Amino acid sequence: MKTLPESLPAREGDNLDDANKCMKCGFCMYNCPIYKVDHIESHVARGRNVLIRQANEKTIPTDAEYAERLSYCLLCGRCAAICPAKVQSPDINVAARTDVVNRKGLSLPKRVIYRGILKNRKLMANLLGAAAIVPGVSTKDGKPLRHMADFTSVFTKGLSLPKLSKPFLSSLLPAKTSPPQGVKIKGQVAIFPGCAFEFFFADIGEGIAQVLAKAGYEVVYIKDLTCCGLAVRSAGDLKTAQQMAKHNIQKLAKFDRIITGCATCGSALKDYGKWFGDKDPFKKQAQEFSAKVSDFSEFLAKEGIKSKAAEPVVVTYHDPCHMKWHQGISSQPRELLRSIEGVKFVEMEGADDCCGLGGAFTLAHRDISLAIQDKKMQNIKNTGAQIVVTSCPGCLIQLKDGVRRNKLPVKVMHISELMRGTEDK
Numbered sequence: 324m325k326t327l328p329e330s331l332p333a334r335e336g337d338n339l340d341d342a343n344k345c346m347k348c349g350f351c352m353y354n355c356p357i358y359k360v361d362h363i364e365s366h367v368a369r370g371r372n373v374l375i376r377q378a379n380e381k382t383i384p385t386d387a388e389y390a391e392r393l394s395y396c397l398l399c400g401r402c403a404a405i406c407p408a409k410v411q412s413p414d415i416n417v418a419a420r421t422d423v424v425n426r427k428g429l430s431l432p433k434r435v436i437y438r439g440i441l442k443n444r445k446l447m448a449n450l451l452g453a454a455a456i457v458p459g460v461s462t463k464d465g466k467p468l469r470h471m472a473d474f475t476s477v478f479t480k481g482l483s484l485p486k487l488s489k490p491f492l493s494s495l496l497p498a499k500t501s502p503p504q505g506v507k508i509k510g511q512v513a514i515f516p517g518c519a520f521e522f523f524f525a526d527i528g529e530g531i532a533q534v535l536a537k538a539g540y541e542v543v544y545i546k547d548l549t550c551c552g553l554a555v556r557s558a559g560d561l562k563t564a565q566q567m568a569k570h571n572i573q574k575l576a577k578f579d580r581i582i583t584g585c586a587t588c589g590s591a592l593k594d595y596g597k598w599f600g601d602k603d604p605f606k607k608q609a610q611e612f613s614a615k616v617s618d619f620s621e622f623l624a625k626e627g628i629k630s631k632a633a634e635p636v637v638v639t640y641h642d643p644c645h646m647k648w649h650q651g652i653s654s655q656p657r658e659l660l661r662s663i664e665g666v667k668f669v670e671m672e673g674a675d676d677c678c679g680l681g682g683a684f685t686l687a688h689r690d691i692s693l694a695i696q697d698k699k700m701q702n703i704k705n706t707g708a709q710i711v712v713t714s715c716p717g718c719l720i721q722l723k724d725g726v727r728r729n730k731l732p733v734k735v736m737h738i739s740e741l742m743r744g745t746e747d748k
C-alpha cells in the first residue's frame with residue numbers, strides 16, 4: 324500500500340494509510356457538525372476515511388469529484404478529539420487534499436491567492452489598501468458592509484465581511500508597547516496578529532497588545548510577518564505553507580514567548596513543528612518555535628489579572644474549534660471572563676459546536692455553513708446574554724454575520740475587547 328513520498332505531507336501521522344485505522348464505530352457521525360446537518364456518510368470522518376482508503380488503493384480515481392468530497396469538512400478537529408481509536412481524520416483529509424494538489428496542481432486563482440497574495444504581506448496590504456478607497460468599503464455608517472465592496476458580494480455569497488481597518492495595524496501599533504507606568508515589567512513577548520487583526524480588526528490587535536502590556540509585558544510587534552499559512556495548508560498547498568511558516572519562524576526566532584489572539588493562527592503556529600518531515604533539517608527549529616507559542620487566554624489566565632466591566636453585563640462564550648479541539652483550551656477564557664467584576668457568565672448549550680465558518684468552507688458550502696450558524700444563533704439567543712465572546716477573528720466574522728442575519732440584540736466581541744474595556748482594580 325502506498326504511503327506519501329517524503330516531500331509530501333510531513334506531519335507526523337500524515338499518512339493516507341492512517342485512514343485504515345478507522346474502526347468504523349460511527350462515534351464521529353453524531354459529533355460532526357456537517358453530518359448533523361446533511362446526514363451524508365461521505366461528509367463525515369468515517370465515510371471519508373473509506374473514500375481516502377479507496378483512492379489510496381487506486382480503486383477510485385483522485386478526480387474532481389473526489390476533491391469535492393474532501394472539501395465537505397470544516398477541519399474542526401472534533402472527530403479526532405473524540406475518536407476512540409485516536410484517528411486523526413482532519414489530518415488525513417489534509418494529507419489527501421495535499422495528495423490531490425500534488426497530482427493535479429492548483430487552479431490559477433488559488434495559485435495567485437496562496438502563492439502571490441497571502442505569502443506577500445506588502446502586496447496584500449497594497450491590494451487591500453486600494454480596496455479601501457473603493458466607495459462603500461470604508462464608510463463608517465454603522466451598517467454591515469456586504470463585503471469589501473458590493474461587486475465582491477458574488478464571491479462571498481452573502482457573508483458580511485468586516486470593514487477594512489483604517490489604518491491597518493502596521494500603522495496603529497508601535498514596534499514596542501510598554502506596560503503603563505507603575506506596572507512592574509515581568510518580561511517581553513512578541514505578538515503574532517495574523518491577517519485578520521492586521522487588516523480587518525486592527526483595533527482589536529492594538530487592544531491585545533495593550534492588555535498584555537497591562538499585565539506587565541513589553542509587547543513587541545514585528546511588521547513583516549506573513550499569513551500563518553493554515554488556509555493554504557488546509558487547501559493542500561503544503562510547500563507554500565512551509566515557506567510561510569519558515570518566514571514567520573525566522574522573523575520571531577529571537578523571542579522566548581509568542582502570543583496570538585487568533586485561535587486559528589495559534590493552532591497553526593503550534594503545529595509548525597509538524598509541518599516539516601522528520602528528515603527536514605528545519606523541523607527541529609520549527610518544533611522549538613511551536614513550543615514558545617501561547618494563545619492570549621492561555622497566557623493571561625496564568626497571570627491572574629484583575630479587571631472590571633464598565634457596567635454589569637451578561638456574557639456567554641463560543642469556543643473556536645481551533646482553540647478547543649486543536650489546542651485543548653476551553654477553561655482559560657471562561658476563567659478570565661468569570662474573573663471580570665460585573666460580568667455574569669452564562670454557559671450556552673453547544674458552546675463548543677462549530678460556528679460553521681471553516682475558512683473557505685463557508686464560501687464553498689454556504690447552505691451547510693448557514694444551517695450550522697443558525698443553530699449557534701438559537702443557542703446564543705437562549706442564554707439571554709448581551710454579549711457573546713470568542714477568541715478567533717474567523718468566529719467573530721461568522722457570529723457577527725449570524726447576529727445580523729437573525730437580528731439578535733447581541734454584541735459579538737473578542738475576549739481582549741472585554742478585558743481592554745475594563746479597569747484594573
Ligand code: SF4
Pocket residue numbers: 344345346347348349350351352368369372402405406407408409410412
Ligand atoms: S470515531 Fe474514529 S474510529 Fe470511529 S468511525 Fe469515526 S474516525 Fe472511525
Ligand code: SF4
Pocket residue numbers: 354355356357358366367368395396397398399400401402403412413
Ligand atoms: S473535522 Fe469536523 S467537520 Fe470534518 S469530519 Fe471531523 S467533525 Fe466533521
